[in-house]
Amino acid sequence: MSDAISALDGARSEGSAVVEELGLRGMITLRGDLSSKTVAAAVKNLTGLNLPQQRMCNSRAAYGVAWMSPDELLVMIPYGEAEAATAKIAGALAKEHALVVNVSDARAVFAIRGAGAREVLAKLAPVDLSKERFEPGQFRRTRLAQVPAAFWLRDPDRFELICFRSVAQYVFDLLKTSAAPGAEVGFL
């Protein structure tokens, strides 16, 4: 099989925040009953993480579980494990009313880090990103200028952001422009 590469092959830009494409990441969409013990056990088995609270993302090393909607989770794992993991979860949920799909190649992942990270995102998304309202672990699906995106605060000054692969260049350009030197607002 040909070697998979991510949309922008690790593009990087430095400004008031560092914007970096993070390369390939395994992502599995899981839709089902989030109150089900079988779902929680399947996710825990794979990632070692508990199911997140509403609008939160639990992370551990390269693993993550994000709350996408009242009946949807996003499971993040190393890219190479995605296919086997999808089959494993699907097997564990065979008797549940659930849907498990490997969406790794449909997405692009970025990190936005540094002191200006909140401001870089706040210029692009209709979200209150003040320190009091957006805390580490919080996950938010929203739009970034004209395209849908989701981001979460992984560490106090590091956001991770996912978008569709087809708009990866657009999103990178947005973030780069928003972080351009001299474009700081200085409010957040």
Added chain:
Amino acid sequence: MLILQCPCCGVEAEETEFAGGGQAHLTRETVGASEENFEAYLFMRENPKGVHFERWRHANGCGKWFHAARCTVTLEVFGTYSAQTTRPPNEICDKITARRPGWSLKDWGSGKFA
């Protein structure tokens, strides 16, 4: 600009994160309906000056549909509620009456809930 709270995921956001879905609480006519009722279902919509009930979808968020009660004049949002209902819940009606004394659900939707 409207600020809506999605009752499905709890996010409070402005309207660009949502997509409007037109008038709420339509009766979906189907096979066997009279021509007048089917025409009304397809084409006839309220255009009130004041309190209105609408469908919205959290398009750039959790993706779920919900209902919103708002004022078309002031853009005040009285409340949002589940899409899995055929009539506005009482607590929403109470909130509207608190802000618009004298308003009654009977006045809305060509007397649909009269």
